[in-house]
Amino acid sequence: MSRPSPARSGLVFAGPTVRALQADDFANPGMLWVERGQKLWSEPVGPSRRSCGSCHADALRGAAASLPAVDAATGRLVNLESRIQACQAQRQGIEPAAHESDALLALSAYVAYQSRGMPVRVEVDGPARPYFERGRASYHRRIGQLNLACSHCHDANWGRRLGPETISQGHGVGYPAYRLEWQALGSLHRRFRSCLSGVRAEMLPQGHPDYLALELYLAWRASSLPVETPAVRR
Amino acid sequence: MVARVRVPAVVRPAEVFVVRIAIQHVMETGFRLTDTGRPIPRNVIHTLAVRYGGQEVFRAELGSGVAANPYLEFPVQAVASGPMVFEWVDDAGIRGSETVAITVAG
Numbered sequence: 001m002s003r004p005s006p007a008r009s010g011l012v013f014a015g016p017t018v019r020a021l022q023a024d025d026f027a028n029p030g031m032l033w034v035e036r037g038q039k040l041w042s043e044p045v046g047p048s049r050r051s052c053g054s055c056h057a058d059a060l061r062g063a064a065a066s067l068p069a070v071d072a073a074t075g076r077l078v079n080l081e082s083r084i085q086a087c088q089a090q091r092q093g094i095e096p097a098a099h100e101s102d103a104l105l106a107l108s109a110y111v112a113y114q115s116r117g118m119p120v121r122v123e124v125d126g127p128a129r130p131y132f133e134r135g136r137a138s139y140h141r142r143i144g145q146l147n148l149a150c151s152h153c154h155d156a157n158w159g160r161r162l163g164p165e166t167i168s169q170g171h172g173v174g175y176p177a178y179r180l181e182w183q184a185l186g187s188l189h190r191r192f193r194s195c196l197s198g199v200r201a202e203m204l205p206q207g208h209p210d211y212l213a214l215e216l217y218l219a220w221r222a223s224s225l226p227v228e229t230p231a232v233r234r
Numbered sequence: 235m236v237a238r239v240r241v242p243a244v245v246r247p248a249e250v251f252v253v254r255i256a257i258q259h260v261m262e263t264g265f266r267l268t269d270t271g272r273p274i275p276r277n278v279i280h281t282l283a284v285r286y287g288g289q290e291v292f293r294a295e296l297g298s299g300v301a302a303n304p305y306l307e308f309p310v311q312a313v314a315s316g317p318m319v320f321e322w323v324d325d326a327g328i329r330g331s332e333t334v335a336i337t338v339a340g
Contacts, residue, residue: 026240029303032258036236183260183302 003221004155010168010233013159018180022232030109030178030230033102033185037110040103046092052107055091064112065120065227068216070127077131077212080108081187099206105185109176112229119226120173122219135217138210144201150214153195165234170195171222172215174231185230188215235259235330239320245312246340253284253292254307255320257330263298275325279304282322286336287313312338 011019021027041052041059053059068079071086078086084107085096097104124132139150153162154170161167175188182190189206192214196203204210236258245251257279264276276298284292292308310318320332 026238026254026256027305029256029258029305032236032238032256032303035238036258039236180301 002155003223004158004169007171007222007225008158008169009173009225009228010171011174011228011231013166013168014233018232018234022228028178028230028232030176030185030232033106033109033176033178034113034230036102037106037108037113040107041110046094048093050092052087052092055087059114060111061114062118064108064115064229065118066122068131068212068219069123070131075127077128077209077216079207079212079215080111081189082207082212084108084111100187100190105176105187108187109185109230112176112227115227116229117226119224120219120222121224122216124216124220128216131213131216132220134210135213135215138214139217144196144199146199146201148199150195169221170218171225172218173222173225174228174233176229177231177233179233181234188218235328237320237330237332239318239332239334241318241334241336244337244339247312247338249312249338250309251312252307253310253318254305255282255332256303256305257282257322258303259324261296261298261300261302261304265298277325279322279324279330282306282320284308284310284318284320286310286318287316291318312336314338 011022025031044051064080067083068077070076071078081099081104084104088094088096097107142149150170153167158167158169172188175191176185178185187206189211192211193203238256240254242251259279260277261279262274262277264274266274268274278298278300279296282294282296283290291310294306296304315338316336317333318336321329323329
C-alpha cells in the first residue's frame with residue numbers, strides 16, 4: 001500500500017496569500033466559525049437543557065485527530081460531523097443540524113480546532129478494516145467522464161499544475177476549511193464534491209457511506225500530519 | 235452574525251493602537267444568479283460605525299466589491315478607559331453590534 005512520502009499538507013502547495021491568511025488567527029475567516037462553535041458548544045438545549053460542554057469537559061481535545069472511527073454500539077463508521085449529529089439527536093434530544101449547515105460547520109470546526117497541531121492517527125485494523133478497504137478501492141477507482149481516479153491527481157501528479165492550481169497530495173487535515181472560492185467554511189465532503197464535479201463524476205450526498213470510507217482512507221494517508229482546522233485554501 | 239474584535243489588552247494615554255474586526259457575513263454582491271437563473275438580491279453590510287470616548291472614531295461604507303466575511307483594521311488614539319462600540323447594518327436591515335473594553339493605563 002503506497003501513500004505519498006513524505007506527507008505534505010495542502011498548505012505547502014498554497015500561495016503566499018493563502019498561507020499568510022491561515023497563519024494569522026485573527027485574519028483567518030475560518031475562526032469566525034470556531035467562535036460561533038464555541039458559543040453553540042456551551043448553549044443548553046433540548047428538553048434536558050444539556051450543552052455539549054456539560055458532558056465533554058475537555059472540549060474533546062484529540063477526538064478529531066482519531067476520526068473517522070467505528071462506533072462500537074452500531075458497528076458503523078462515523079466521522080466528526082455524524083458524531084456531533086448523533087449527540088444532538090440522542091444526548092440532547094434535538095433535531096440534528098443538517099450537513100453543511102452553518103451550525104454543524106461551526107461545531108465541527110470548534111471541536112476539530114481543539115485538536116489543532118495534533119497528529120492524525122486513525123484505526124484501520126479490526127472492525128475498521130472493511131471500511132478502510134472500501135475507501136482505498138474508491139480512491140483508486142476511475143470515475144467520471146474524465147475517467148480519472150483520485151490517485152491519478154493526488155498520488156501520481158501532486159506538485160504539478162492543473163489550470164490555476166497546484167495539485168496537492170489531497171489531505172483532509174484542514175477541514176472544515178475556509179475556501180476563498182466558497183467564500184465560506186466547508187466540510188471535507190463538500191471538497192470531495194468539488195473534485196468529483198471536476199472529473200464530471202456523479203456526486204453523492206454528504207455523509208454517504210462511500211464518502212465516510214474515503215475519509216478514513218485519506219486520514220490513514222495523512223497519518224502523522226497535524227490537524228490544521230480551520231485551514232484556508234484557494 | 236458572529237464578529238471578532240481584537241484590541242491591545244492595555245494601551246498608554248495618547249497611544250495610537252490598531253483595532254481589528256472580522257464579521258461573518260455572506261456579502262452577497264447582487265450580481266450572482268441562483269441555479270435556476272434568478273438574481274440573488276444584493277445583501278452586504280453597507281455601514282459600519284465605531285464609537286469610543288464619546289465620539290465616532292471610524293466609519294466605513296462597504297459595497298459589492300468587498301469579499302465575504304469582511305475584515306477591517308484601523309488606528310485609533312487612546313483617550314480614556316471605556317467601551318468601544320461597533321455597530322453595523324446590512325441591506326436586509328439586520329443589525330449587529332459588539333462592544334470591547336479599552337483600558338488606558340500608564
